[in-house]
Amino acid sequence: MKKRGMGRYIFLALIAPGVLFITVFMLIPLFWVILSTFQEGGSFSLNNYISLLDSVYFRQVFGRSVRLSLLSTGLCALLGFPAAYYISRYSRHKGMMMALAIFPMFTSPVIRSFSWMVILGRKGIVNQALVGLGLFARPQSLLYNEFSMTVGFVQLFLPQMILSLLGVMDAIPTDLTEAAGSLGATRLVAFLRIVFPLSVSGLVTGAVLVFTGCMTAYTTPQLLGATDTQVLSTMVYQYAMSLRDWAQASAVAMVMIVVTLAVSTLFNRLSRRINPLAA
Template identity: 40%
Template structure:
């Protein structure tokens, strides 16, 4: 009688736990479902449509021919011009990533360490440029870097140069503008990653006789590298996918994947090739993210 009663209680307890777990799973599913649906509608579905479009072919007069062909990819990868475009895109992302991280690192480290009562104000000032449209900031850089712009006028008036420097309508001007535009993103990314830096470790290294330079090189910098990699990744991705700044400040002379996708889609009406270039750009993103993940795992071991 006692054994039967005990078995009944055990079964009842298990059923109660099973019901509770089922309700918990349903609650989690209810919380996750809106995000999954939003991700599907806003990203996965357009991505699938883009990939399908890249497998079509382009007929006369921009007529779209529904088929399954890798011709657009073959055209893109067989043309030396598009290899140059891919190279320009990677170079722009690399230069902007390195420059933005190098310039933002001291600012991010200072904002992380400071105990000033003005820390909140300084943080707001660091990210304040994000409140201004990238279009407006690009036009500002056009007026600064143009042949008759502020920079060239100041250099010529001071006698340092006799002819205007070419600071616009080329890759140099685009890189300068993008570095300034993307620095706030690098600062935010590195501040979030600098939480691993332990002041006690730095103090311990200093008490053992290490100089400030040695403490920075052997303690601070290695511990801050995950944040640095995150900042670089974010700037790189935003730089290689940028369109407004290369289009306006490049003056039609800077060719990267984003501008070529726009040209193929709106001017030549070659949607399959534009989609193929978009997929190639996405592959570049994926390769960089994979490298980033390996680096993060290596430094976390």
């Protein structure tokens, strides 16, 4: 009996520092910030939020953030699935393939933005090809707009999606797709009916990571976007750093948190439809 009691105390003692740290440095400040957004001049007020929702500018920025994040998540899923499937099933040099896949995560934002300038710029490679092949008369505006931002997001977060999917796909036994094939399923059908449903939990994890990443990314919209393609994160920066309006900045941040949580929950619900066994 004594031993059991001791063990419990030791356990609590070990986790106490961690819990304390998170409480003091994350939970309490977060709670404080949440409270502060509901105050104006010391008393309870919804003005911070009302003024946001009133602003046409904010509504556009909000819509854009959500729209681009969802779009990027969708693109990452579309591109990530075949890539992860290939690496999981067919690749001889799995380690090297994985390294290539996650490589973008290690480049700095400034270098990435410059590289995109070289590729998508007015005089960039893509435009040179488009005009050179006679597809367009003049160079197209491929940069500093929602297109380039989406491209930047996808490049940045595709590795997350691939890694999430890879983890789940590796756990799917190969004989399942073989069984499907022996029963008459083409590779595509086997993928859609067997691999895809069983990968859904990885897809959800990846989607949540990508969506959250896109919603909160700052440097990519900053360097690849324009003033008329602002997103919530650049808006928070403007309020906080340029105007030092902490109340408004916090309100925008709260909106970001709520949206991210809502969308993540939605993804989880959807996944359960596709695969009843999904966690």
